[in-house]
Amino acid sequence: MAADKEAMGRKTSTSSDLASPITEPVTTEELPAKDVEASPKDEPEYEWLTGMKLWAVMGPLILVFFLVLLDTTIISTAIPKITNHFNSLKDIGWYTASYQLASAVLQPLAGKLYVNFSNKWTFISFFALFEFGSLLCGVANSSKMLIVGRAVAGMGTAGLQNGAFTIISASVPLHKRPALIGILQALAQLGIVFGPLIGGALTQYTTWRWCFYINLPIGAVAAVLLVFDKIPDAYQKPPAMEVLRDIHHKLDLIGFVLFAPAVIMLLLAMLWGGNDYAWNSATVIGLFCGFGGLIIVWAAWNWYKKDDALIPISMITKTTVWSGCVVVGCLMAGLYIAAYYLPIYFQSVYGASPTMSGVYLLPNIIAALLAAVIAGKLVGMIGYYTPFAILAAILMSIGLGLCGMLGVNSSTGDWIGFQILFGVGRGMGMQMPIVAVQNRLPPTMAPLAIALCMFTGMLFGALFLSASATIFTNSLSTLIPKYSPGADVQAIVTAGATGFRDVVPLSQLPGILIAYAKSVNRVFYLCAALAALCLPFSFGLGWTNIKEKKKAAPQAKVEVNKGEETSSDSAV
Structure with a gap:
């Protein structure tokens, strides 16, 4: 009898969850054994990761996530040297575009792979692909080889961000996930900010190739830890050979x-x-x-x-899923644009060095880090995540809108305060859509939903970065003649944010600084609009208390596992 019940439990958590759409909040009767505390007499007990076992998994995940985000921006300061080395100015756009394209298009397929294969080995396989792409870039002997290497690295990243979230969802109960996802995102996003600084230093003091080689030794440490870690799956997955025999249908x-x-x-x-x-x-x-x-x-x-x-109909039609995708897309697009254009403001208008422009971003980084951890803990305590997503959209839109007021004479207090405001917003809101889709979907669909959210983030990021570049260059072309008549617009735009001071006379410099500041302002208006767009969609994330599932279990079962729950709560 016990064996029959175990078999029925496994069948429910693997096939029926994927086949039947979820239209209402999942009840305790519908949830797999992992999401409801069950008596050992009824089902095999699921062991969540706690203490050192949990942080042994979180450590390499944070390290890998950091390398992925570092790789998106580290090349920015190395591109001039690369184009000089290969005489490939015409290929400059492809060094970033090939990475983004490959990463974006593979996201849904990566979700399918996590549904059907082991979390651990799927994640390690994508990471190996990312490392191989980095090696190809480092040893590239032509511009085309570098572009191919960037595409291969992008293919690897397609399964790393959503894979990290999928592993966390299989490692800890739902009410603990917001805090851990917040910590992961906050620490990993340091890579976006420090990428240009590290890239500039490596290019200046060694060679641009170390912008890619740096991933190899750090990645080797993370890979060793991952291989020996115990990384759980959210449900029992079919044997790999069974999936491979029917791979065209499964994927x-x-x-x-x-x-x-x-x-x-x-x-x-x-x-x-x-x-x-x-x-x-x-x-x-x-x-x-x-x-x-x-x-x-x-x-x-x-x-x-x-x-x-590839993207199941019953999943994408859920309000929580498509709302979460829009929220993630708008937040990530705003984050990428701000990460590119705040340094441009500091380096062009303030005349700061690349290193100091990175230092000037610390208010945003620290605020986001603290907000992510605190908001995650608060969600675990009160059980509701949607209010934090709503507040995050409000704070981000206000903070980014205020950044649109930065000018030539703005004080230090202005740009510090504005950054803190939108930093708190982005730190608070980034993990909420991921928690929402995990809450509203069974474990067999969660990797697909997370992958779709990441795809939307990459898609929006690429589209709106392109739009922001158009806004910025067009704005410079119209404002430079207005504020600095007689200036050579084409020479100034070609020289870039740090080089224009060398090609213009001092008499024209004040007007050009105003034009640069106002052009950056217009880009931040786009960022503020994207953040504001998150507000109505945040209401669609749902209002289910993530702690209610445990309360809904029979009282006798809760008593049996009370000691286990107490020990688990101390892990985060």
């Missing part, structure tokens, strides 16, 4: 073949439009048409496959 490879090129064409159209090609050129129009045609075919196929699709 929906046809759906991926339709989806990936459609997304690539959209991103290329946005990257090239207004830069390499005019918006009304045949190339850009053709890319948009190709995207439209393929995405319609993919949508029809996705509907036909239903819950076996």
Whole structure:
């Protein structure tokens, strides 16, 4: 009898959860054994990670996540040297675009892999791919080889961010996840800020190749820890050979073949439009048409496959999921834009060095770190995450809007206070959509939802970074003649944020500084609008108390596990 019950429990947590859509908050009867404290007499007891076992997993996850985000910005200060080495100024856009494209298009497929294969070995495989891409970049003997290496590294990152969140969801109870996800994101996002500083130092004192080699020794430490760590799965997964025998069905490879090129064409159209090609050129129009045609075919196929699709219909139609995707997308787009343009403001208007511009970002970093940890703990205590997402959208939109007021004569107190405001907002809000989709979906669908959120973040980041670059350059082109008549606009734009002081006479400098400040302001208006857009969608994350699941269990079962719950609560 016990064996029959165990088999029934496993069947419920693997097949039926994925096949049946969830339209209402999951009750205790519907949840797998992991999310309801069950009596040992009914089901096998699930052991959450606590204490040193938990932090042995969190340590390498934070390290890997840091390297991924570091890799997105470390190349920015090395690009001038790289283009000089390969004489490849025409390829400059591809050094970033190839990384972003590869990472974005593989996100949904990565979610499918986490559904069907071991969390541990799937994560390690993606990390190995990322490290191999870094090695290719470091030893590149041509610009094309470097672009290929960046694409391979981007493919690796596709399964690392969502993989880290998936592993955390399998390691600790739901009410502990906000704090751990907040810590992971806050510490890892240091990579975005310090990337240009580390890249500049390595390029100046060694060689630009160390911008990629740096991932190898640090990654080796993380890999060793991951191999020997006990990394759990949220449910019993089928044997790998069984999945491989039916891999085209399990992973929906046809759906991926339709989806990936459609997304690539959209991103290329946005990257090239207004830069390499005019918006009304045949190339850009053709890319948009190709995207439209393929995405319609993919949508029809996705509907036909239903819950076996690359992006299951029953998942994407849930308010929590699509609202969470929009919130993550807008937050990450605002974060990437701010990470690029605050240093531009400091280096152009203030005349700060790259190192000092990184130091000037510390108010934002520290505020986000503290807010992420405190908000995560508070969510675990009160059980509701949506109020924090709403407050985060308000604080971010106000803080970023105020950054749109920074000018030539702004005080130190201004840019410190504005950064603290939106730093608290982003630290508080980033993990809430991830917690929301984990709360509203069974474990078999959670990796897909997390991957979709990460895909949306990458997509919005790429699209709005392109839009911000267009806003900035167009603004400079119109404001420089207005505030500094007679200045050579093309020479100033080509010289960049740190080089224009060497190509203009002192008499023109005040007007150019005003033009730079106002151009950065307009970019921050876009950031503020994105943050404000999070507000209405934050209400769609749901109002289910994440602690209610434990309260809903029969009183006798709670008594049996009371001691275990107490010891688990002390882990975070």
